[in-house]
Amino acid sequence: MTVENIRFLISRELKAGTHPGDLLEQLEDLEMDQKVELIQQLSDQEAALLFQEMEDFEQAEIIRGLDRERAMTILTDMASDDAADLIGKLSPEETQEMLQLIDEEEPADFGNLLKYPEESAGGIMTTEFISLPADIPVEEAIDRLREIAPEAETIYYVYVVDQDGHLIGVLSLRDLIASTDGTILKTIMRRNVISVNAGLDQEEVARIVSKYDLLAVPVVDDQERLLGIITVDDVIDVMEQEATEDIYRLAGAGEVVDMELTEAPVSKVVRLRLPWLMISMVGGFISGSVIGGYESTLEAIVILAVFIPVIMDMGGNVGTQSSTIFVRGIATGEIDEAEVWPYFFREIRIGITLGLICGAIISIAAYFWQGNPYLGLVVGISMLATISVAALIGTLVPLLCSKINIDPAITAGPFVTTIKDVTGLMIYFVIATAFLQYLR
């Protein structure tokens, strides 16, 4: 289909009430310059609707291609948090240019939004909230809401501020609707407002919104002045993004923003995945040199090599289990960072239990497989020790990292794998060398 045809189709569908998110698949086969042309040709409103549904990296490329006027229309039409995110993705010169475009139209809210890191409360908040003074009656508040409704990001919470902008109370639209006319806001507002500091990490923000079942949370500066709000739809995006980040880190798949790993070109994905593989390769060499160090043992009893995979696999598996459960527990707040030590000791008990069970099974299996009871003993004891140590390392390394504020998910990947492999192989060969005379 030509751009012109698609433009026609999209206009028609939007008029018919189709959600713009469902129209994106029509654009899939278009090149980037065709997408720019399309956005350029649609009406102001249609362009803005479609543009807002696109992925961040696409938006950044398209905005670069649009002419000044269309770029400005779209940016001023976007929610301030989305626009700030987008501008933050451009080069410093481009950012400057865009800010000038916007400043002609809107006050400098953007400067505030760009001041905070992208993954902080200040970075994801929107400044389109509703604040009212404390001394007006309910019906006046509702009248004001009716006026502002089309502009604000959400009208379901109304924030009450004093004359210096300090946040002193909150009312839900539900509270307002349920109150009788004439009631003054001050008398019905809730005063223990749950708010977040602008510098707070977005993951913490998500945890708070989830814990208290909020539809939006207010963002304040160090003096408790109201700066903006974060709405629950943005929190959902944060949760998805943070879970994806953690999953990729746990798998050692790379440091990733958004959907880069599923959509980026091959060369980019290779660059993102390669560093972890290099670490893994160095780790493999270190583990190999442990085996090299026991060359004479291995030369005497070549069959010992047969158990290298099971020792490595089992240690690796138990360690990954321990790391993953710990990392996820910290991320969801199920494990309290202040009380990790009881959890750690429980994990060691679990490791030893698993080690005893697996060690017993494997020593019997090894005995029947190779017909040597001493070999069974060596493999069984090694398995017990390897699994116990793997559970210890798998918990301890991410635990220590979280104590010094390194994301534990990063360390649960190839680093821990190497430490587990090396300790497992050393345990195995030390024990095998000690029993060498019985194995011949």
Add this chain to the structure above:
Amino acid sequence: MTVENIRFLISRELKAGTHPGDLLEQLEDLEMDQKVELIQQLSDQEAALLFQEMEDFEQAEIIRGLDRERAMTILTDMASDDAADLIGKLSPEETQEMLQLIDEEEPADFGNLLKYPEESAGGIMTTEFISLPADIPVEEAIDRLREIAPEAETIYYVYVVDQDGHLIGVLSLRDLIASTDGTILKTIMRRNVISVNAGLDQEEVARIVSKYDLLAVPVVDDQERLLGIITVDDVIDVMEQEATEDIYRLAGAGEVVDMELTEAPVSKVVRLRLPWLMISMVGGFISGSVIGGYESTLEAIVILAVFIPVIMDMGGNVGTQSSTIFVRGIATGEIDEAEVWPYFFREIRIGITLGLICGAIISIAAYFWQGNPYLGLVVGISMLATISVAALIGTLVPLLCSKINIDPAITAGPFVTTIKDVTGLMIYFVIATAFLQYLR
């Protein structure tokens, strides 16, 4: 502290406006029967507030311990979806008993809720929604909202149904507030209502709410009759639960519901984690028997064993990366299940590229380490082949599973590890045996 002291503390804090979720830590040191005693002693309202914040498994145990009257007060006070979840956790006899308790008070909404699987739209919906006829004016709608506000789960969406209960339109409270008095609902309601079928999986529900930025989504039966709604706070819980499930499955940490792995007793965790380790152990033996099959090659050149870990680690790592990115992409909807094949072929290109780079590096490293260029060649070619095959297997196995409706996250764990280990080791020893005369 005694139960009596804690009861006093909790009453005071709740009166002071503290969120009940923040009071749970006061209960941490109590035994289960003390918690039952506490809930029994608090006032009706206080007991309900505190109880609702507790974890599912705790709720189930406490409700068993309470006397009939208190149990009934709490259950009827809970949102219908939460109460149904809780009742679903009890034994069939207990469920029957609880339903009788409730039926004395409330109509049989619960029967409906319990009819659907726990992880379906019908299983997580609440029946406390607001529906109105199409032919009333805005001000009447708002008046009705004011009356129902304290009962409903959310008042921010109002659903319009015909006389047979079919869902025909939706209005947000924002639409109502922004409209002038006298406007008839029919003329301003949106007719393309985004709804979900009661049988839909909760993960799909979360994806729809996230995609369209909804605060609630209506649940309908096969005849499009409105049954209930799912609110965004429940969607957030679903997302967290599904992400945790996927992460644990990817790590082979067990089939887990909620926080069992971080809080359950040691014996339970061992039972959950052990099956995956058994699979892993069998996998380790299979990999080991590959090595055993090339015993004569290994006897001739013992130093070949030194490269076993790096071959296993690298194949394992690339395969885990591929599986994880694919599984997460499917879970978040970034990879379209209908168009997986282009993604698959892209992944193979990535695998070959990674294999070429890592193969080149490792062949040089192996040459310098062991001083034999042929050994470098053998290890390098093995690495290229192992990595390419690992990327293929790491994507293909979960891909095929998703086609036949098995959760791909399950297969990304120990099964894929074994297949990757076996193929990697076979490739390595086949090539080494072929080059054997040059390696001596």
